[in-house]
Amino acid sequence: xxxxxxxxxxxxxxxxxxxxxxxxxxxxxxxxxxxxxxxxxxxxxxxxxxxxxxxxxxxxxxxxxxxxxxxxxxxxxxxxxxxxxxxxxxxxxxxxxxxxxxxxxxxxxxxxxxxxxxxxxxxxxxxxxxxxxxxxxxxxxxxxxxxxxxxxxxxxxxxxxxxxxxxxxxxxxxxxxxxxxxxxxxxxxxxxxxxxxxxxxxxxxxxxxxxxxxxxxxxxxxxxxxxxxxxxxxxxxxxxxxxxxxxxxxxxxxxxxxxxxxxxxxxxxxxxxxxxxxxxxxxxxxxxxxxxxxxxxxxxxxxxxxxxxxxxxxxxxxxxxxxxxxxxxxxxxxxxxxxxxxxxxxxxxxxxxxxxxxxxxxxxxxxxxxxxxxxx
Numbered sequence: 001x002x003x004x005x006x007x008x009x010x011x012x013x014x015x016x017x018x019x020x021x022x023x024x025x026x027x028x029x030x031x032x033x034x035x036x037x038x039x040x041x042x043x044x045x046x047x048x049x050x051x052x053x054x055x056x057x058x059x060x061x062x063x064x065x066x067x068x069x070x071x072x073x074x075x076x077x078x079x080x081x082x083x084x085x086x087x088x089x090x091x092x093x094x095x096x097x098x099x100x101x102x103x104x105x106x107x108x109x110x111x112x113x114x115x116x117x118x119x120x121x122x123x124x125x126x127x128x129x130x131x132x133x134x135x136x137x138x139x140x141x142x143x144x145x146x147x148x149x150x151x152x153x154x155x156x157x158x159x160x161x162x163x164x165x166x167x168x169x170x171x172x173x174x175x176x177x178x179x180x181x182x183x184x185x186x187x188x189x190x191x192x193x194x195x196x197x198x199x200x201x202x203x204x205x206x207x208x209x210x211x212x213x214x215x216x217x218x219x220x221x222x223x224x225x226x227x228x229x230x231x232x233x234x235x236x237x238x239x240x241x242x243x244x245x246x247x248x249x250x251x252x253x254x255x256x257x258x259x260x261x262x263x264x265x266x267x268x269x270x271x272x273x274x275x276x277x278x279x280x281x282x283x284x285x286x287x288x289x290x291x292x293x294x295x296x297x298x299x300x301x302x303x304x305x306x307x308x309x310x311x312x313x314x315x316x317x318x319x320x321x322x323x324x325x326x327x328x329x330x331x332x333x334x335x336x337x338x339x340x341x342x343x344x345x346x347x348x349x350x351x352x353x354x355x356x357x358x359x360x361x362x363x364x365x366x367x368x369x370x371x372x373x374x375x376x
Contacts (some may be wrong), residue, residue, distance in 0.1 A: 235301025273322035296353030
């Protein structure tokens with residue numbers, strides 16, 4: 001028999017007469033005392049039990065690192081399925097309700113010794129709940145929404161409703177990254193600088209990409225904004241992150257600084273030379289020119305690492321130098337018509353897939369190095 005109750009100030013939301021809904025807070029170290037994870041599986045008879053997915057250790061570690069970082073804002077609450085045994089007591093007085101919610105006190109039964117079964121189930125926030133149970137910031141208040149439902153069907157329905165929301169578009173996330181001081185994950189952080197550079201290329205009137213990059217925030221005409229930002233972001237990220245990338249030396253990892261003006265000069269020189277070398281393929285929709293599609297942008301991004309190693313971006317004739325290098329392979333490119341003979345593919349057979357990106361990149365680099373060796 002339960003002998004201990006956890007009492008919290010709460011709001012009872014006047015939403016559903018049959019399923020009471022409460023908003024309240026728990027300390028981080030109380031989450032594990034109150035709620036458990038109903039892991040999906042099969043019982044001995046083969047009947048489906050639970051509904052939660054396996055724990056994602058890397059995700060939990062990312063959340064825990066943030067919680068332990070000190071100055072934390074953590075509005076992401078948990079959703080719990082509370083047992084019918086919870087007790088609710090409304091506050092007294094004329095101003096305890098605004099017509100939408102009533103203030104009062106919620107009492108949740110808990111195991112006297114802390115080792116017994118938890119009274120509630122986590123419907124949403126299992127990774128957060130694990131991180132909260134491990135954080136050093138153990139008394140941090142955590143917002144909780146709890147609905148009373150001992151019925152597993154109701155819990156599963158709410159679990160599916162919460163977790164079937166469409167994920168955010170990659171382009172939207174990428175575009176937001178430069179505006180965020182503290183990026184949620186290391187993986188996202190690698191796209192922060194490239195995304196800011198893409199912004200620069202799209203907005204600078206001197207840029208060959210001026211106004212032709214399609215981003216989530218712009219309702220640009222697709223006939224004009226022909227370059228998808230994610231492909232260009234990825235091309236720049238590869239060059240910045242790889243020690244063999246031509247943009248890699250512009251970052252000082254020790255001080256955390258970046259020579260963005262130096263990167264700007266290099267990008268302007270190279271991509272300006274690409275535009276001048278392939279004027280008939282530049283600025284067209286990918287359906288008419290594979291140069292402007294993801295496969296072309298990614299492959300020419302990898303070629304940039306080879307070409308610009310032989311160009312001085314600070315020189316006044318940097319663009320001219322880059323054009324001279326690109327001229328070595330210009331007559332072998334089939335961006336808008338013809339067949340890539342070494343690949344055995346018609347120009348519009350190329351697709352924005354890892355296999356085709358790799359094949360085209362390797363061909364361009366091989367052809368460029370062969371021409372350069374022959375020239376010498």
